[in-house]
Amino acid sequence: MAQNAERLNTANAENTPAVSVRRLVRRFGIRTVLNGIDLEIRKGEFVALLGRSGSGKSTFLRALAGLDHDVVGEGQLHVPSSLSVVFQDARLLPWKRLIDNVTFGLTGLDAKGRAATALREVGLANRELSWPGELSGGEQQRVALARALVRNPALLLADEPFGALDALTRLRMHALLRRLCQHHQPAVLLVTHDVDEAIHLAQRILILDEGKLVRDLPVDLPEHSQEREHEIARIRRHLLQHLGVNADPIEAQTLADPVSGQISTEKNDATGEPPRHRAAA
Ligand SMILES: Nc1ncnc2c1ncn2[C@@H]1O[C@H](COP(=O)(O)OP(=O)(O)OP(=O)(O)O)[C@@H](O)[C@H]1O
Numbered sequence: 001m002a003q004n005a006e007r008l009n010t011a012n013a014e015n016t017p018a019v020s021v022r023r024l025v026r027r028f029g030i031r032t033v034l035n036g037i038d039l040e041i042r043k044g045e046f047v048a049l050l051g052r053s054g055s056g057k058s059t060f061l062r063a064l065a066g067l068d069h070d071v072v073g074e075g076q077l078h079v080p081s082s083l084s085v086v087f088q089d090a091r092l093l094p095w096k097r098l099i100d101n102v103t104f105g106l107t108g109l110d111a112k113g114r115a116a117t118a119l120r121e122v123g124l125a126n127r128e129l130s131w132p133g134e135l136s137g138g139e140q141q142r143v144a145l146a147r148a149l150v151r152n153p154a155l156l157l158a159d160e161p162f163g164a165l166d167a168l169t170r171l172r173m174h175a176l177l178r179r180l181c182q183h184h185q186p187a188v189l190l191v192t193h194d195v196d197e198a199i200h201l202a203q204r205i206l207i208l209d210e211g212k213l214v215r216d217l218p219v220d221l222p223e224h225s226q227e228r229e230h231e232i233a234r235i236r237r238h239l240l241q242h243l244g245v246n247a248d249p250i251e252a253q254t255l256a257d258p259v260s261g262q263i264s265t266e267k268n269d270a271t272g273e274p275p276r277h278r279a280a281a
Pocket residue numbers: 028033051052053054055056057058059060
């Protein structure tokens with residue numbers, strides 16, 4: 001009997017999604033930014049979230065991270081207690097060495113040893129005693145990843161973590177994130193403006209628009225390279241169309257970053273014009 005009960009509990013635990021959100025609403029004054037979001041993310045699943053600038057992606061991520069106490073509870077919001085957040089800027093403490101940045105707030109035995117392992121995982125084994133100010137932007141972001149993953153979170157929330165990096169560094173960071181996720185197996189919600197980043201990293205891609213998740217697209221890329229390219233192009237066209245970007249492949253390619261293929265939905269704040277290599281929303 002006890003054995004049965006134990007088996008049942010284990011089965012339930014495995015089937016329970018990492019994230020479960022029902023009818024999530026967030027208003028700022030009279031403006032409703034999130035208007036009844038429903039979402040489940042399975043344990044270990046990698047989900048990307050796209051949407052025009054101002055569509056509410058960061059607002060949603062902050063609600064999941066528990067950083068927004070004014071989100072209204074018309075529905076449910078279940079997230080694991082062990083979650084980590086990575087932002088576009090690394091947010092390291094400049095007065096602490098790298099090792100101390102990674103151990104900051106870390107409890108349990110051998111925090112230093114675990115932090116050293118995490119720094120090694122992100123390729124910064126010999127930089128433990130460096131100061132954040134001595135690192136490049138990409139290196140700082142790698143420390144932020146180490147700090148996030150040293151806690152072995154069940155959920156990793158990432159808000160445009162590579163948005164400020166150059167195209168080549170971004171590609172390296174994609175490979176690193178993929179490797180780290182294979183190792184640590186967190187559920188991931190990655191907010192990005194980079195359509196190709198979403199296609200290459202995620203198992204599912206969501207689009208947020210007008211306060212709702214209007215697309216939920218599985219990504220299942222074939223092994224064979226030609227079929228794979230074909231499928232990537234198909235998904236890219238589909239996403240761009242729903243993001244309101246001209247989906248013509250030739251034009252999209254011209255507008256994309258020549259190295260990463262990044263097509264942003266952001267506009268240049270000052271001019272209202274699309275930034276170089278980026279398509280307007
Ligand atoms: N604290 C706040 N008070 C009032 N309005 C807010 C607040 N935070 C966000 N908003 C508004 O909510 C909307 C969504 O903002 P959010 O930052 O979530 O967009 P986003 O999709 O992350 O955009 P981006 O892609 O540019 O980062 C915006 O119009 C923003 O002005």
